[in-house]
Amino acid sequence: MNTISVQNIQKSFAGKPALKDVSFDIPKGEIFGFLGPSGSGKTTLLKILTAQLDPTSGSATVLDKPAKLMQKTDQKRRFGILTDNSGLYERLTIEENLELFRGLYDLPKSSIHKVLNFVNLTADRKKRISVLSKGMRQRVTLACAIIHEPEMLFLDEPTSALDPVNTAHIHKGLRYLNENGTTIFLTTHDMTEAETLCERVAILHKGEIRAIGAPAELKKTHRDGTLTVELTSGQSERLPMNENSATQVANWMSQGQIDRIYTNELSLGDIFIKLTGSELV
Amino acid sequence: MNVSLKRIQAIIVKDYKEFSRNYAISVMILFPLLFAFMYRSDGAEQATMYAFVINFSLAMLTSFVQACLIAEEKERNTLRSLMMTPASMLDVLIGKSALVFIISAAVLALSTYIFGYDTSNMMVLVAAIGISILLYTAVGTICGLYSKTLIEASLSIFPVLIIFTMGPFALVFEEDYPFVKVLRYLPSSQLSELLNALEIGATTNELIMNLVIISIWAIVLTVISFVLYKKRLMDR
Numbered sequence: 001m002n003t004i005s006v007q008n009i010q011k012s013f014a015g016k017p018a019l020k021d022v023s024f025d026i027p028k029g030e031i032f033g034f035l036g037p038s039g040s041g042k043t044t045l046l047k048i049l050t051a052q053l054d055p056t057s058g059s060a061t062v063l064d065k066p067a068k069l070m071q072k073t074d075q076k077r078r079f080g081i082l083t084d085n086s087g088l089y090e091r092l093t094i095e096e097n098l099e100l101f102r103g104l105y106d107l108p109k110s111s112i113h114k115v116l117n118f119v120n121l122t123a124d125r126k127k128r129i130s131v132l133s134k135g136m137r138q139r140v141t142l143a144c145a146i147i148h149e150p151e152m153l154f155l156d157e158p159t160s161a162l163d164p165v166n167t168a169h170i171h172k173g174l175r176y177l178n179e180n181g182t183t184i185f186l187t188t189h190d191m192t193e194a195e196t197l198c199e200r201v202a203i204l205h206k207g208e209i210r211a212i213g214a215p216a217e218l219k220k221t222h223r224d225g226t227l228t229v230e231l232t233s234g235q236s237e238r239l240p241m242n243e244n245s246a247t248q249v250a251n252w253m254s255q256g257q258i259d260r261i262y263t264n265e266l267s268l269g270d271i272f273i274k275l276t277g278s279e280l281v
Numbered sequence: 282m283n284v285s286l287k288r289i290q291a292i293i294v295k296d297y298k299e300f301s302r303n304y305a306i307s308v309m310i311l312f313p314l315l316f317a318f319m320y321r322s323d324g325a326e327q328a329t330m331y332a333f334v335i336n337f338s339l340a341m342l343t344s345f346v347q348a349c350l351i352a353e354e355k356e357r358n359t360l361r362s363l364m365m366t367p368a369s370m371l372d373v374l375i376g377k378s379a380l381v382f383i384i385s386a387a388v389l390a391l392s393t394y395i396f397g398y399d400t401s402n403m404m405v406l407v408a409a410i411g412i413s414i415l416l417y418t419a420v421g422t423i424c425g426l427y428s429k430t431l432i433e434a435s436l437s438i439f440p441v442l443i444i445f446t447m448g449p450f451a452l453v454f455e456e457d458y459p460f461v462k463v464l465r466y467l468p469s470s471q472l473s474e475l476l477n478a479l480e481i482g483a484t485t486n487e488l489i490m491n492l493v494i495i496s497i498w499a500i501v502l503t504v505i506s507f508v509l510y511k512k513r514l515m516d517r
Contacts, residue, residue: 050365073283073367087359089295091302096295103291104366144362 002061003028003152003183004049009058011044011207018044019055020207026200031174031184033198035191035272041207042187043083046156049185050081063152077105080145083156088129094140095125098147105148115143118173135166142170146177153177155186159193171197191268201268205276219265222274230260238264284375288368292376296350300380306349310388313338317392328480331398332449332473335410338392339417339469340442343385345435347421350377352434355425355513364514374510378418385414400479405488409475412492412499416468419502420445426506426513449473468498 004026011019019041026032034042047053049062051070060067063078070079089097098112105111116122119139129137138158146153155174159167174197178184188194194201195215202212211218229237229249239245241263252258266274300307316337320330354360354377363373389410400406420441428434448467455461464470475491 071364073369076365076367081365087354087357087362089299089359090357091299092295096298100291100295101366103294104288104363104368106285106287106367 001028002026003030004032004060004062004185006045006049006060007058009045009048009055009060011041011048011053012056018207019048022058022204022207022209024202024209024212026183026185028183029178029181030200031178031186031198033194033201034185034187034204035189035194035201035268036187036204037189040204042204043156045204046081046083046154046185046187050079050154077148078150079152079154080148080150081154081156082141082145082158086141086145088137088140088144090130091128093126093128094121094132094143097129097140098143101144101147107148111147115147118146118176119143120169135162135169138162138166138170139173142173146182150182153182153184155184157188157190158186159188159190167193191272195268203272203275205272210275211271215268218268218271222271223263223265226264228260228262228264229258231257232259233257283369284371285367285369288372289376289379292363292368292373293379296377296380300346300350300384306346309342309346310384312341313388313392314395317395321396327398328476329473331393331396332469332476333446334392334396335389335413335476336446336449336469336472337442338389339385339413340420340438340445342388343381343414343417344421344424344441345438346384347378347381347418348424348428348434348438349431350381351422351425352428353431355428356430360514370507370511374422374507378415378422381418381421382414385418386411389414401482402479402485402488405475405485405492406479409472409488409492409495412495413468413472416495416499416502417445419499419506422506423502423509426509445469466494468495471495 002025004024006025007023009019009022010017022041022045034045036042044053048055049060049067049070051068054068062070063075065075069075089100092100094116095112098115102109102111113122116125119142121136121139121143124132124136129140132140142158153174158174159170162170171193174184186194186198198215200212200214201218203210203218211221213221225241226238227241227245229239229252231237231252239248249258249261313334316334320334322330351360354363360373364370368376421438424437424441425434428437445467446469448464449470451461451464452470455465465474471491471494475488475495478488478491
């Protein structure tokens, strides 16, 4: 069963295409990553899926309803969204910000305690947003997005500009949510994030999906068919994967000359460059 | 369109906390009180001066505060975050306007007391000021939605202040410049006319036209603020 189904979505701004014939499905319970550089159309698609924007053509369903209904109150209870510019009320404390969201979702008071524990901010709950670090703010924003325990979570560059410790904190939280049934749609230009977090990714370039699949599958598909053998002498050999190489490797092995041996796989970043001819920015 | 009292209440409580901690904006509640104290009188010009104090307060307090509250939410992207919650457009607009309405009503009541204005037809006075608060709240919403930043919003109030507050005074030139007559239909001119008529003992029936004109302004500007809100905050 799919949580998101996108069929032939096209979107143009003043005649300039931002999304071209984009189609994909996201099954329930998956973490799906949408990869692409700034301006590739990631945020445009996220806005279409949350009914902030209408597509020029094509259709999408989210949580079994047409995406254009995502601004209806009933549907809004079913998803959470975190964007890189999600706003918080600077003069209010962490707890007061969450109190607002609790009121808007009509939740019990215990939901604040629960979500504060989840993002590990219980001890800081009385601090005003204006004095928080970027990492703490992002955790508060995540808390606001998940306080109602949504079925679907949209994340737009959730860890951009965060340090590795805060990034790891957010990732841990997202994995926990996913294990508890939340489907996650993530846009990012961080290949490491995509590789460590996502079950499947789509590579978007200039509004088009260039590849889609599990990171391991994509690497397998795009590997160059060679292996590298590092010898004890310090010499390194790159060999094609064929019968002759196998004989050569067996030879080195029988003489105890092999230090390391590995297949040459491209990273997701390398695959992106290979597919699009441009670097991620 | 669904409206929820719980959601409206959550927005009012949040706005109250923000307002009370934002001294640059909350200080505006002092101006109407100060003006009422400075211009209090019981002479022949009492109604005219009272109308000036009320019109000035409506622009400087109601419109200014509303414009700043809306613009700040826009500038910090919190309005968009609110839209992604179950809060409907009406919840947000009513919630955000309610605080300004309550503060304006309380401050104007206190200003009236300080000024010493009294009338035998309190019902008409309350109705006229109540509708005017709605109208100026809508003006503030429009200014806030058109502004990209808080500074822009605070500057955008000046044309409102000049036209609405000074408009009734420009009517002294209407004999020399007939086009000035159009200013007679400003809500501030209508309020001023109504207060002067109240002072000379006009009946409620004689004041209906003033109330209707102010109400038309209030309805039109409220509708414009709703349409603009939808247009400005949705990318579609």
